[in-house]
Amino acid sequence: MLRNMSIRKRLMVILSLVYIVSMVGAIAGGYFILDRDSLREAKEKTELFTTVMSANQKYMSQNVRYEMMDLLPDTYFPEATVGIVMMSETASMIQEEYPEYIFKVASPNPLNKDNRSDSFENSIIAGFDNGDFEEWEGTVTKAGERFYATAVPVEARKSCIWCHDTPEVAHPDMVEEYGTESGYGYEVGDIVGGRFVYVSMTASDAITKQKLALFGGGISLLFLIAMLVIDRIIISTVVKPIEEIVEVAVDISRGKMNREFNVKGNDEIKQLADAFNRMKVSLAKAMDILRK
Template identity: 30%
Template sequence: MLNNLRLSAKFNLLLLAAFLICIIFSGVTLSVILNRNTESQTVSKAQIMLQTMNSIRNYTSTQVGPQLAPRIEQEAEFLPQTVPGYSAREVFEHFRTQKEYADFFYKEATLNPTNLRDQADGFETELVQRFRNDTNTKELTGFRSFTGGDLFYIARPISVSKESCLRCHSTPEAAPKSMLATYGRDNGFGWKLNEIVGAQIISVPSQDVINSGRQILLFVMLAVCGMFAIAILVVNLFLRFTVIKPLNQMAQVAHDVSIGKMDTEFKQTSHDEIGVLANAFNRMKLSLSMAMEMLNNPE
């Protein structure tokens, strides 16, 4: 089949094959790089926000809690501002009022929470159970699907690391009366020291970063296709004027010589392979002309 094709068609097929191989290879390579970059950006955002929430928790535990602790016993209404998890959640909800962070989520998902808004759902319960089953696991990451798109999450275990936590979470009898009046006696009790009771989870949207990566991939692929199209055009023009046209001219001269037009000349000024072929062809034509003359004039 290839033997029946013109030389230019063979070159174009070769260039097209090389083009397809390069497109596939560059597309796969660039896709992997962009996916890694997307994940890196998303992880960086999540880690920064998680560290921010931990700083708020620490500040509440060391600065706010001790200052408000006496009021918990004196006042009838419980002060949730003394709870590190509550402070972190409230600050984060205020943070989400900004449009660009509206799809970010933070939750201290707990199996048996005092405040039911911290109740772990099915997915979060699985994460907590994984932490409980393997206490050496300090962090879990992955993607979770929501209505608005995929969210990248980072989850870390929440454990009862201080005995002071048991004051509010051991038994209803030991808990402050103001807390019982606010949240009741049914939830948030029975915790044990060093027990993993929940997971600190922060979720950040990854769809925008993914879409941005896809746009970059599309732009690069279009640019590569454009460059290859220009390269194919340039190669075809070069091939036409340096190879195809001289060969066609030699073929025409050979045809003229075959019908007796010995005065036909082929001029080639290049010194490449085509020039060498042209010189050899002209020498052959000269030799043929001399031989024909000797045959016509034997004397």
């Protein structure tokens, strides 16, 4: 197919193919690098967030919980004794400033219905339970939104049982608040849920798209300029001189022996024109001899 085209067309087709291949390669490579970067950024954010959450919980268990239980043994005040309550509350405060962070202690058997695990969380919790992994990280899409997520298992310990055993054993205030339906029946050693942190990738995905569009636009502009410049050069250094040579050759073939092959520059086409000129001289001589 290329063989039947003019030099100029052939070159433009080849350059367009190079453009398409470069564009696909550059966009795919660019996406890979940018996406890896935004995942790394999301990972760093998540690590900071989970460290703050764990520090919160640690502070409570080291400095508040036992003191509180000693001072007020019969009082039900989960804000100062239940790590999950404290973490959920502080997480929602953080979320007011940073809505892209979602913190959830999820369980298939929750006291608080809002903490009920969804199908993705159930699969991760089942993985913890089966010993498939000790912690989990990756991306997950929920309701069309992409998140970077991490999860660690929540295991029932002896200290958990008095609230999560049976409604009869639990504090009446707690039972009144959360009901008797679920959140009970814990046994020491059970994996009762998972602590999930989600960071929305929506903003960074939008930036990635924007960067790729700019990058692709830049490459396209460069190719366009290069194609225009190459086209001009091809016309002035190849197409035009060859057209002139053809015109002169046609004239000479019709007997106009006074025409000269004139090409500026010092390239292959100039050599061709010089060779034609020499051929014309030899031809003229041969015709002279024939005439005599």
